[in-house]
Amino acid sequence: xxxxxxxxxxxxVPALGSAVAKGLQSDxxxxxxxxxxxxxxxxxxxxxxxxxxxxxxxxxxxxxLDNMPTFAVGAAEDYLNCDEGWGIPPLGLYPGDPKxxxxxxxxxxxxxFDPASCQRMLVDHAFAIPMQLLWPDKASGPRASVPIAxxxxxxxxxxxxxxxxxxxxVGRAIASYPEDLKVVVVGTGGLSHQLEGARAGHxxxxxxxxxxxxxxxxxxxxxxxxxxxxxxxxxxQGVELIMWIAARAxxxxxxxxxxxxxxxxxxxxAAGLLLLENRDPPKFM
Amino acid sequence: MRNDTPSPSPNAPVRAPHGSPPERANTLGRGRIVAGTxxxxxxxxxxxxxxxxxxxxxxxxxxxxxxxxxxxxxCRQYGLTNEQTEAVRRRNVEALLSAGGxxxxxxxxxxxxxxxxxxxxxxxxxxxxxxxxxxxxxxGAV
Numbered sequence: 082x083x084x085x086x087x088x089x090x091x092x093x094v095p096a097l098g099s100a101v102a103k104g105l106q107s108d109x110x111x112x113x114x115x116x117x118x119x120x121x122x123x124x125x126x127x128x129x130x131x132x133x134x135x136x137x138x139x140x141x142x143x144x145x146l147d148n149m150p151t152f153a154v155g156a157a158e159d160y161l162n163c164d165e166g167w168g169i170p171p172l173g174l175y176p177g178d179p180k181x182x183x184x185x186x187x188x189x190x191x192x193x194f195d196p197a198s199c200q201r202m203l204v205d206h207a208f209a210i211p212m213q214l215l216w217p218d219k220a221s222g223p224r225a226s227v228p229i230a231x232x233x234x235x236x237x238x239x240x241x242x243x244x245x246x247x248x249x250x251v252g253r254a255i256a257s258y259p260e261d262l263k264v265v266v267v268g269t270g271g272l273s274h275q276l277e278g279a280r281a282g283h284x285x286x287x288x289x290x291x292x293x294x295x296x297x298x299x300x301x302x303x304x305x306x307x308x309x310x311x312x313x314x315x316x317x318q319g320v321e322l323i324m325w326i327a328a329r330a331x332x333x334x335x336x337x338x339x340x341x342x343x344x345x346x347x348x349x350x351a352a353g354l355l356l357l358e359n360r361d362p363p364k365f366m
Numbered sequence: 367m368r369n370d371t372p373s374p375s376p377n378a379p380v381r382a383p384h385g386s387p388p389e390r391a392n393t394l395g396r397g398r399i400v401a402g403t404x405x406x407x408x409x410x411x412x413x414x415x416x417x418x419x420x421x422x423x424x425x426x427x428x429x430x431x432x433x434x435x436x437x438x439x440x441c442r443q444y445g446l447t448n449e450q451t452e453a454v455r456r457r458n459v460e461a462l463l464s465a466g467g468x469x470x471x472x473x474x475x476x477x478x479x480x481x482x483x484x485x486x487x488x489x490x491x492x493x494x495x496x497x498x499x500x501x502x503x504x505x506g507a508v
Binding site for chain 2: 095096140141142145146163164165166167168234235236237275276277278279280281282283284286287309312313316317318344345346348349351
């Protein structure tokens with residue numbers, strides 16, 4: 082049977098793509114962020130997940146306002162990262178696992194979720210940059226990934242509670258998949274930031290640190306917030322926290338924090354990183 | 367919120383007073399207003415459809431080139447209103463947001479004009495770019 086071996090949550094700022102393309106990882110501005118990743122890569126190297134299931138939000142590469150699903154599950158043979166308008170070098174193709182995707186679809190719909198299924202799906206920086214941060218050498222990465230998009234473009238957005246339940250349903254679906262797969266669940270976005278309005282530049286360090294702590298031991302504390310609460314507290318793009326909440330919810334039982342990092346600012350964003358693993362290691366490790 | 371939950375905000379929420387028209391621009395689903403925080407809802411998504419569609423087209427380099435070659439023609443091609451076209455011409459983010467623009471999509475337009483998110487943050491807050499950057503750094507030192 083498949084099993085969730087861990088959960089990695091990270092920010093996904095587009096400027097990270099240009100920083101990597103220009104080789105600025107050791108630049109004083111970027112280093113405090115990039116320095117968070119070697120311990121996570123060491124963990125990945127040890128655990129060797131077969132598949133990554135990635136909760137992310139599209140920023141207008143794949144979805145437009147003509148068709149805006151609240152939840153969308155990738156069901157493609159592969160996923161292409163493309164130019165999003167800034168000319169940052171695209172990161173190419175990511176192989177999919179349609180069989181696993183359709184298993185997730187089957188389970189989610191049975192579980193009273195009704196996501197869109199996407200047999201063609203472009204993946205933007207919110208998917209590709211975390212993949213690049215986790216596996217700088219693409220060949221060393223998981224053999225496949227399944228992107229799951231959550232709408233944060235157009236309100237109404239799904240509540241933290243709903244996203245938590247989605248993550249739980251994805252976790253159950255993975256656990257019921259008959260193949261022996263080690264699955265790492267990734268949640269990308271956040272933490273606090275706001276790009277628009279007179280409150281642009283809003284950052285809330287205290288709330289971010291609270292969330293990173295609650296995600297480890299008491300994630301349901303976060304699902305009592307409404308989207309309104311999150312917009313007010315963590316900024317209109319800080320609501321991307323719902324991706325972290327969904328990813329965390331896919332973990333079963335008690336978890337241990339393996340590593341975390343937090344740095345302000347990367348671009349306009351408070352950038353976080355969190356790696357959790359199951360307290361009881363999966364049976365086939 | 368119940369007492370056992372972490373406080374959602376150090377600041378009391380600002381709500382629309384009863385009987386007065388809500389400040390539509392900033393109204394969240396349940397009527398809450400967060401100052402300086404426009405919310406991209408269905409009403410804005412309808413109003414801003416053409417503008418956002420133009421921004422969406424800028425994922426492709428040839429479209430960015432076309433916009434930069436003849437901005438007015440490109441705005442006409444996408445059916446922008448005069449207000450939207452004027453907001454594009456002025457590179458004014460507040461006006462673009464008021465005209466129904468979504469910030470994720472507008473970031474593509476801003477990028478086309480050589481503006482990054484610190485530039486647009488500075489513009490919207492009336493600060494210099496350096497002051498805006500300094501404020502971001504200061505948020506980390508709290």
